[in-house]
Amino acid sequence: MTTPTTSGQRPRTCRACGKKYEYPVKGSDATRHHCADCAGLDEDARKIFERLNNRVTQLENQLRRLQEKSAPPQA
Numbered sequence: 789m790t791t792p793t794t795s796g797q798r799p800r801t802c803r804a805c806g807k808k809y810e811y812p813v814k815g816s817d818a819t820r821h822h823c824a825d826c827a828g829l830d831e832d833a834r835k836i837f838e839r840l841n842n843r844v845t846q847l848e849n850q851l852r853r854l855q856e857k858s859a860p861p862q863a
């Protein structure tokens with residue numbers, strides 16, 4: 789899943805904590821997929837964060853679907 793980009797810098801979402809960050813930023817430890825905070829984490833710990841973040845994202849999506857079902861947007 790790659791999106792072609794014309795400019796190098798654009799907001800990214802950290803895979804581990806879900807934080808929005810800019811990349812690349814001079815002097816920042818952030819990587820393509822992780823913000824500066826998480827880039828400094830131990831790799832094993834970061835994998836756990838990524839797993840938890842995936843679950844949170846899934847739960848948020850489920851919650852949104854449930855909310856839409858119980859309270860449909862008024863026309």
Ligand SMILES: [Zn+2]
Pocket residue numbers: 802803804805806807822823824825826827
């Ligand atoms: Zn992060």
